[in-house]
Amino acid sequence: MSAKAIAPLVLGVLILAVWEGAVRLLAVPSYILPGPVLIAETLVADWGLLAPSLGVTLAITLEALAAAVVVGGLLAVLFSLSRWVELSLFPYAIVLQVTPIVAIAPLIIIWANNVDLSLLICAWLVAFFPILSNTILGLRSVDRNLLSLFELHGAGRWRTLLHLRLPAALPYFLGGLRISGGLALIGAVVAEFVAGTGGNASGLAWRILEAGYQLKIPRMFAALVLISAAGIAIFLALTLLSHLLLRHWHESVLEERE
Amino acid sequence: MERTRKSVVSMRGVSKAFANGVRALADITLDIQDGEFLSVLGPSGCGKTTLLRLIAGLASPSGGTLSRPAGRNETGFVFQEPTLMPWATALANVALPLRLAGVARAERLARAAEALAGVGLAGFERSYPRELSGGMKMRVSIARALVSRPRLLLMDEPFAALDEIARHKLNIDLLALWRRERFTAVFVTHSVFESVFLSRRVVVMSARPGRISAELAIPVAYPRDEAFRTSADYAALCRQASQRLGEAMAVADAA
Ligand SMILES: Nc1ncnc2c1ncn2[C@@H]1O[C@H](COP(=O)(O)OP(=O)(O)OP(=O)(O)O)[C@@H](O)[C@H]1O
Ligand SMILES: [Mg+2]
Numbered sequence: 001m002s003a004k005a006i007a008p009l010v011l012g013v014l015i016l017a018v019w020e021g022a023v024r025l026l027a028v029p030s031y032i033l034p035g036p037v038l039i040a041e042t043l044v045a046d047w048g049l050l051a052p053s054l055g056v057t058l059a060i061t062l063e064a065l066a067a068a069v070v071v072g073g074l075l076a077v078l079f080s081l082s083r084w085v086e087l088s089l090f091p092y093a094i095v096l097q098v099t100p101i102v103a104i105a106p107l108i109i110i111w112a113n114n115v116d117l118s119l120l121i122c123a124w125l126v127a128f129f130p131i132l133s134n135t136i137l138g139l140r141s142v143d144r145n146l147l148s149l150f151e152l153h154g155a156g157r158w159r160t161l162l163h164l165r166l167p168a169a170l171p172y173f174l175g176g177l178r179i180s181g182g183l184a185l186i187g188a189v190v191a192e193f194v195a196g197t198g199g200n201a202s203g204l205a206w207r208i209l210e211a212g213y214q215l216k217i218p219r220m221f222a223a224l225v226l227i228s229a230a231g232i233a234i235f236l237a238l239t240l241l242s243h244l245l246l247r248h249w250h251e252s253v254l255e256e257r258e
Numbered sequence: 259m260e261r262t263r264k265s266v267v268s269m270r271g272v273s274k275a276f277a278n279g280v281r282a283l284a285d286i287t288l289d290i291q292d293g294e295f296l297s298v299l300g301p302s303g304c305g306k307t308t309l310l311r312l313i314a315g316l317a318s319p320s321g322g323t324l325s326r327p328a329g330r331n332e333t334g335f336v337f338q339e340p341t342l343m344p345w346a347t348a349l350a351n352v353a354l355p356l357r358l359a360g361v362a363r364a365e366r367l368a369r370a371a372e373a374l375a376g377v378g379l380a381g382f383e384r385s386y387p388r389e390l391s392g393g394m395k396m397r398v399s400i401a402r403a404l405v406s407r408p409r410l411l412l413m414d415e416p417f418a419a420l421d422e423i424a425r426h427k428l429n430i431d432l433l434a435l436w437r438r439e440r441f442t443a444v445f446v447t448h449s450v451f452e453s454v455f456l457s458r459r460v461v462v463m464s465a466r467p468g469r470i471s472a473e474l475a476i477p478v479a480y481p482r483d484e485a486f487r488t489s490a491d492y493a494a495l496c497r498q499a500s501q502r503l504g505e506a507m508a509v510a511d512a513a
Contacts, residue, residue, distance in 0.1 A: 143341060145337045145339065145341040148337075149341065152315070153354075153355045153359065154330040154359075163357070164343070167345045248345070249344045249386050250345075
């Protein structure tokens, strides 16, 4: 393992050890701050309850991310093809982006009239903007001389898009995707907090609320750990994807070269 | 001699003004003969790139008449920078013009490999641009311009960013390619030495607005090699070209 991976691991273990030690030494009650060992035990004990919730939250996150990729990507291509479409639509994309999701979530929940769908819409709303704006930037950042070359060889708009603009935009798109992955998870969790749903098909946010009401603080932490782990896993998966797609050519993945 | 051949490009009183009011070219009258090697020599900003873009059909003149090869793959362009697609291998980069022309995959890859070999890069087909040196990238760029077998090859200071050694080598290789493939070459440069070494005719431009201020024939037979570079003839011709360039720049300064 490289020093790059060991350094944060050592720091993490150290913090956990200090935390556990402090909780034991100061005899902090578990309903105020449980130690990491108790949280891990709760995670195992409550796995039957927490795992399905993790599944629900992950499903919403991934669906929202997929929708953000499709809509954000298509809109970006559309904007790059027509200046007018962009001028008329982009301001609304910005409005959607700057409006706090907690403020519009109740409205969406009323309108959608379906909890799953409204959670999906909320998560999507938070996730799609970075993909849209990054991909637009990428589609525009094409070498002018390469554009001339395509023109010289009679490539029309579509073939220029396919063979030149899209590959040139890929690194920007992937950068946006990594941001959106985290945002989709945040959107899914925040929306569920606002919706405050219960029942069988509830996600991790509901488990946190529920545990809070019941003062089961260790379970609250266990759910929190799962959300963080999900976020880290999404980030790592998207980083890996980005690496695989760009490893041959893009400057961002060349640092390992001697 | 060459004058009797028919011209590939013919410009009569061509001018070019940009939207911002810059008059980049004024009253350019120039015939480029089939199969000749013409250099365009001029100070920075005198409109050399603009001239090439007009000849390539990438821009249209504001005035005058211009005739040029009309077919899609009749003109090759080598830019000042290599201008390669970083996500594509050397082979795929070279094959691009054929791909855009709809040539079948097997054929275009075979022809691209051949073009790469033609510039001395056999064995580098699968390399990505980042794995190539500056000179090698420029060779890939030349191979790409030649792969569709254009009648006319336009080169915009292609070796300006290279060191002297690489530049000399590429000059000689370029002349060999030109003699083998028999295209018409227009070579833009701001190096007097390079223009004299390569071409049969040097056109000297002056700036603001860009116009042709002198023309110089280089009546030395090909093949030309390193021995020519050290000959007295070469030195004398370079001195002449330098003088013309100096006059062109003096005109521009006075204007
Ligand atoms: N698209 C453009 N819009 C406005 N002005 C332009 C444009 N392209 C070039 N010019 C102007 O036209 C003049 C000639 O430019 P050009 O690029 O043809 O010069 P050049 O001889 O190729 O210079 P260099 O040797 O530095 O490459 C310059 O004054 C430049 O500022
Ligand atoms: Mg130029």
